[in-house]
Each structure stands twice: as structure tokens, then as C-alpha cells.
Amino acid sequence: MAEREPVTSQSGPLVLVVDDEPQVRRFLRAALEGNGYRVVETETGHAAITQAATRNPDIILLDLMLPDVDGFEVTRRIREWTTIPIIILSVRGRERDKVEALDLGADDYVTKPFGAPELLARVRVALRHRDRQIGGPPEASFSLGDLRVDLSTRQVSLGRRTLHLTPTEYNLLAVLIRHAGKVVTHRQLLTEAWGPAYTSQTQYLRVYMRQLRHKIEPEPTRPRFLITELGVGYRLKVE
16 A cells, blocks of 8 residues: 655644554544644555655654564664654553563553543653753753752752652662653663663662652652553653
């Protein structure tokens, strides 16, 4: 099938939709174009790689189960040369599939079926994260609700109260801030916060995440900010 051209009357971000099911592509096109995005779509992995190179989309929505090469291989190939945000859309909700896709470089993973509001929120988060990456040096501070982190002085406050984080707790929070809105796998968190020698020490994450939640969450047992992605990793929720 020939790839459909984006609607030229719009000027919003360009989304490359890769899915071999016509009804899914219709749903995604309607949701995206109805919110100001331009859409180009294709149904195979090889075509997706070509379209990513020639169209330079702002973001890619990628199904895992494609008729030629799967979404894992497409992600790996695209990550060889670009940091275009990739959101995986798949009926495969197994933890190992999520971990593999994220470790290969996907920015997010959404299990089908999903609603348009959730998808659009994930797209907005991914695009904001991309803008922070390409917009120059990182900001010196980060705010989320009453939480404020001064990244230059390593000072953390909640409302008017200064929080005293251990160096490890701060490193863990800083990694999540760098990837705010994205799922960060256990392996990635361990590598960035502790070093590559600790990639199998997931018990460290559980202990320190529990400590961090008790310090920054209003209700640590019902976290608003530090969200667990079961079997995969954690997300610093920004919406």
C-alpha cells in the first residue's frame, strides 16, 4: 500500500504511524489530526525505516507485529542514527517485550487497546522531552507540583520544606528527572545512578525508591509522581 501523505493545511508536529491494521491507522489518524498533528502512515517495517529517514517525523507510533520485520528491529535500526521519539503500540503486554523495546531505545510503550486521551498525553510528553534534549543545555531547576529540585546545587524542597536526600536518593531522582515522563527501565536506572556493575541489583531500586517516595510523595503508598511500571522500571509522571 502506498503511504498516505500528511494533511498539508496543518502545521503541527509530523507523526509517522506504522501499523498493518487499517482500522488502527484510521483511529490514530482521526485522533491525531483532530488535535492538530500531521500524519503520514505506513504498514511495514522496511517502509517505516525509509519514511523515518526521508520524512524526518517529529515522533513515531510503531506497532511491534509487522508483516516483514518486527518493531524491535525497526527501533534498533532507527536508533542507529536518530533520537526521534518512538512510542510502541502493541497488543503484546508482556513485561519482557516492554523491557526489550525500551532497552532498544523506545521512549514509551502503550498496550492496546488504549484511549485517544491517553495516547495524546504520551505523545505530548515525548515531544516535550525531545524539545528539552534539543533546546540547549538542561534547565538548572525542575518543578513538579510542590516539588522543586535545583540541579545546580542539588537542593530539593517540597513546598517550604527542604528535603535531605542521601547522595544515592538524589542520583536516582536526577536520573528520573532527566527522563521525565518516560519509562526508565531497571537496567537504565541502575546504570545511570550506580554504574554498569550494578545492572542486576534490582533490590537496590526497590529500597531506595521506597525511601524516596516517603520523602517526596504526599501518600507514599499511593504515589502521584514516582510511578511503578511493573516488571519494567519507573516513570516520573509529569502529567
